[in-house]
Amino acid sequence: MFKEAGLTALVVFGLTFGLVGFKTHDVPGGLTILTRFDQVAMATVLAFVGRIAQVMLREGRAKPVLAAVGPFTLLVLTALLLDAFAAPDTVAPMAWARPFTSPVVNWIVLIIATIMTGRAAWALRHGLAGAADREAAMDRVGAKVQQAARYLGPVLLAVAIILPFLPIADRRLLDIAILVVTYIMLGWGLNIVVGLAGLLDLGYVAFYAVGAYSFALLATNFDLGFWICLPFAGVMAATAGVLLGFPVLRLRGDYLAIVTLGFGEMIRIILLNWYEFTNGPDGISGIPRPSFFGLPFKRSAPEGVETFHGFFDLTYSPLDRIIFLYYVILVLALITNLFTLRIRKLPVGRAWEALREDEIACRSLGINPTNTKLTAFSIGAMFGGFAGSFFATRQGFISPESFTFIESAVILSIVVLGGMGSQIGVVLAAVLLIGLPEFFRELQQYRMLAFGGAMVLIMVWRPAGLLAHRDPTIRLHGGKGVREGPT
Numbered sequence: 170m171f172k173e174a175g176l177t178a179l180v181v182f183g184l185t186f187g188l189v190g191f192k193t194h195d196v197p198g199g200l201t202i203l204t205r206f207d208q209v210a211m212a213t214v215l216a217f218v219g220r221i222a223q224v225m226l227r228e229g230r231a232k233p234v235l236a237a238v239g240p241f242t243l244l245v246l247t248a249l250l251l252d253a254f255a256a257p258d259t260v261a262p263m264a265w266a267r268p269f270t271s272p273v274v275n276w277i278v279l280i281i282a283t284i285m286t287g288r289a290a291w292a293l294r295h296g297l298a299g300a301a302d303r304e305a306a307m308d309r310v311g312a313k314v315q316q317a318a319r320y321l322g323p324v325l326l327a328v329a330i331i332l333p334f335l336p337i338a339d340r341r342l343l344d345i346a347i348l349v350v351t352y353i354m355l356g357w358g359l360n361i362v363v364g365l366a367g368l369l370d371l372g373y374v375a376f377y378a379v380g381a382y383s384f385a386l387l388a389t390n391f392d393l394g395f396w397i398c399l400p401f402a403g404v405m406a407a408t409a410g411v412l413l414g415f416p417v418l419r420l421r422g423d424y425l426a427i428v429t430l431g432f433g434e435m436i437r438i439i440l441l442n443w444y445e446f447t448n449g450p451d452g453i454s455g456i457p458r459p460s461f462f463g464l465p466f467k468r469s470a471p472e473g474v475e476t477f478h479g480f481f482d483l484t485y486s487p488l489d490r491i492i493f494l495y496y497v498i499l500v501l502a503l504i505t506n507l508f509t510l511r512i513r514k515l516p517v518g519r520a521w522e523a524l525r526e527d528e529i530a531c532r533s534l535g536i537n538p539t540n541t542k543l544t545a546f547s548i549g550a551m552f553g554g555f556a557g558s559f560f561a562t563r564q565g566f567i568s569p570e571s572f573t574f575i576e577s578a579v580i581l582s583i584v585v586l587g588g589m590g591s592q593i594g595v596v597l598a599a600v601l602l603i604g605l606p607e608f609f610r611e612l613q614q615y616r617m618l619a620f621g622g623a624m625v626l627i628m629v630w631r632p633a634g635l636l637a638h639r640d641p642t643i644r645l646h647g648g649k650g651v652r653e654g655p656t
Contacts, residue, residue, distance in 0.1 A: 170225070171221070174217045174218075174220035174221045174224065174546060175217065177216050178213045178214075178217035180216075181213050182209065182213045185212045185213070186209055189205055189208050189209055192204075205270075208270065211269060213621070221237055221391035226285075226288060226289060228398070229292070232293065234285065234584075235290060238282055238289065242279065242286050244266050245279045245282065245526055247263060247402065248267050249275055249279060252264070253278060253458040254258055276605075314624055318593045322593075325331065329350075329499060343491045345493070347494055347495050347498055348603060349557055349600060349604045350495070350498045350499055350502050351502075351560065352583060352603045353583075354501055354555070354556045355373070355377065355553060355556050356580060356583040356599055357505045357595055358373075358505060358550075359549060359583075360591075360595055361509060361521070361545055362545050362546060362549040363581065363584050363585075365525065365545065366522075366524055367521075367524060368545060368546070369423075369426040370425075370426075370429045370546075370549075370577075370581070371430040371577055371578075371581065372413070372436075372577055373549070373550075373553055373577050374433050374572045374573070374574070374576040374577040375413075375433040375435075375436035375577075376406040376410060376549075376550035376553035376557070377554075377557040377560070377572060377576065378436055378440060378552055378557060379402075379405050379406045379554055379557065380402040380403065380405065380500050380554025380557025380561075381402075381559075381561040381571075382453070382557075382567065383398070383401060383406070383554065383558065384398045384401075384562065385453040385456050385567055386446075386447075386453070387402075388402060388457050388561075389454055389456060389457075394457065394459070394463075395457065395458070395460070395558070395562050396459065398558060399555065399558050402554045402555065402557060403552075403554045403555050404554075406550045406551055406553055406555075406557065409550055409554075410543075410550025410551070411543055413432050413546055414543040414546040415543070416428060417429070418542060430574070433574060434574065437573065440569040445509075450568065450569065450570075452480075452563075452566055452569070453566065454566045456566065456567070458562055458565065459493070460494060461560050464477040464480050464645065465477065466478075468485050494559075494562075494563055497559065498556075498563075501555055501556070505555075506592055508552075509592065512548070515540075517544055520536050521541060521545055524545075579603075582598070583599050583602055583603075584604060586598040586602065586634060587634055588636040591636045594635055594636035597636065598635065605616035
């Protein structure tokens with residue numbers, strides 16, 4: 170037990186020594202480096218003790234864990250509450266009981282300690298469930314969430330529609346909502362490739378980039394509008410998906426992931442070095458904004474051009490353009506979701522699922538894996554291209570730095586975290602991974618560490634994803650949803 174805890178503490182020490190132990194600080198005339206080795210020591214000690222508690226819970230010894238972690242949880246909770254209600258510019262009582270200087274990190278520690286305390290109390294009363302029991306319980310939760318989504322879906326859609334008109338809606342909230350919905354659309358597009366067809370794609374950002382640059386080049390060079398360029402961006406991204414699909418027809422697993430990763434980097438390097446065509450690292454600026462059926466969202470327009478506010482006799486507000494962008498990406502995301510839900514019930518959708526489960530059995534049933542892979546790559550890439558074109562028109566400027574590997578990793582993390590093949594899981598994961606960090610910007614240098622830690626915990630606790638349960642598209646016999654007649 171101590172050996173396992175010591176190794177865990179050693180890993181945490183190695184990670185936090187450079188990330189947390191040193192911090193640059195602005196001073197008159199330059200920068201200085203501040204050391205925070207006390208924070209490193211605290212993280213190492215908490216990792217050591219937490220690992221011991223986890224091992225003891227695993228072995229069924231919950232009483233020592235509850236006796237040690239319970240008082241610690243109450244102590245930290247009391248200190249944080251006193252700190253929250255303390256008067257400004259005063260030293261809060263029990264400051265010594267706060268593990269770290271960052272309030273957000275302290276609350277995260279409190280949440281983890283609370284979960285461990287609750288788990289120990291549950292184990293004392295009901296006993297600890299095994300891995301199989303835990304998976305079965307989570308699968309039942311996923312099934313209930315999927316069933317509830319049929320009724321909650323319209324409610325959530327109604328909330329999304331009226332969000333810009335709620336009292337809490339401001340520019341920051343709408344910008345975060347646009348960002349979250351964009352990643353939801355990207356997650357649904359990648360879910361076709363990874364979740365339905367079972368093809369591990371680490372280069373999905375390439376299709377995102379192709380769509381963005383296709384729209385930007387057509388709009389700036391040929392003076393075309395967003396709605397005209399949108400289909401072309403999807404077609405160009407789908408073509409890139411087919412071009413990627415051909416070389417990887419014989420590959421699967423890790424080899425497929427390596428090739429797709431290389432494809433994504435190739436696209437980024439081409440955009441970076443083909444200066445005459447893409448403007449290289451300088452990017453493309455002056456990308457036109459979308460209009461409402463030809464009515465621009467401007468305070469004033471050239472002579473003979475009617476503005477949106479002038480046509481509807483409204484007072485000009487810069488927020489109206491943000492609201493319109495929000496509705497544009499919301500409609501595009503809903504179309505992606507509706508298309509995915511419909512196509513997975515068609516023969517090509519069932520072929521994707523057959524390919525995901527067993528490619529050899531898929532061949533034995535007469536399904537052409539070549540066409541199946543190509544359709545998955547092309548359709549998933551098409552929706553990535555649509556999202557890329559929206560990204561370009563929303564930003565007004567794009568450059569190769571916007572389409573790095575980390576974007577592919579984030580999109581894939583959304584799909585895996587939510588549960589591969591789960592549409593509602595993608596929504597939940599996008600809110601957790603994209604929305605919450607935007608609200609908690611105070612994490613600063615802890616953000617990526619917390620992001621990676623959350624992904625590791627999910628892979629250990631629930632490898633299939635939070636909401637991986639999904640009923641079969643078609644049941645051959647028995648149970649609900651039986652197909653009547655000849656099959």
